[in-house]
Amino acid sequence: MKNSIIKNGLLGGIVVSIVMLGMTFYMKANPECEPSMVIGFASMFLAFIFVILGIKQQREANNGVISFGKAFVTGLLISLTISTIYVIVWLIVYYNFFPDFIDQYSAMVLKNTKPEEIASKTAEMNQMKEWYKSPVMIILLTYMEILPIGILVSLIGAFILKKK
Template sequence: MTGNIFKNGILGGLIAATVMSSMVFYMKANPGVQLNAAIGFISMLLAFTFLVFGIKQNRENNNDKISFGKAFLIGLGISFIISTIYVLAWLVIFYNFFPDFIEKYSDMVLKNTNPEDLAAKTTEMNQMKEWYKSPLMVILLTFMEIFPLGILVSLIAGFFLKKK
């Protein structure tokens, strides 16, 4: 079971990290261009398809039986590995290749914000800049980008793939 979790988690993590890396390097090469957030979201969902594969493989290895709880925990384990690889990839990129990311991102967001929302968005971006001064906050913020979606997909997959 753990080999199944690691295998699917690593494969999903590589997909999520590769797409995220591509988007970040595109953003760095084209400052001011706002990428479509849907691309990132879809790539995360694509990565979490390995969560479904992992649950199905475990069910097949267990005489086509799996409880919701076990399916959810397998999904959660795969989600955690995918999210961890995503975070590690971001840390490598941020600290080695794009240390001024938060400033560039903030400038891009503020440039594309409606004038009536500018004050609130400026406050939000200044808070992000403060958070990005701490490596722990960078890790937590990056983890929160992807892991909640993994929890949701784990719940849905566990519900639909359970079989007694």
């Protein structure tokens, strides 16, 4: 089980991190262009295909039988591995290559905000800037980007692949 979790977690983490790196460096090189959230979330779903594969591999290792609970735990551990790799890569990129990310991101968001929403969006961006002063908050915010998708995929995968 550990081998399947580690292998699938690493592969999924590599997939999502490569796309994140590409989008981040594109944003850094082109501050006037907004990166595609569709591409970002699509890469997360693509990475979480490894959750499904890992659950299926675990089922096959157990002679075609896996309970919902065991399938969910397997998927959750793979999701946690993928998410942790994503967070670690983001921390490396942020602190070493893109320390002004939050300022550039805030400027881009405010530039694309409707005039009637500018006050609330400015307050939201100021809150994010405050959060980004703490490494713990950066870690939590980054986990909140990806881990909920992993939990959802783990639940769906466990439900579909469970077999008594």
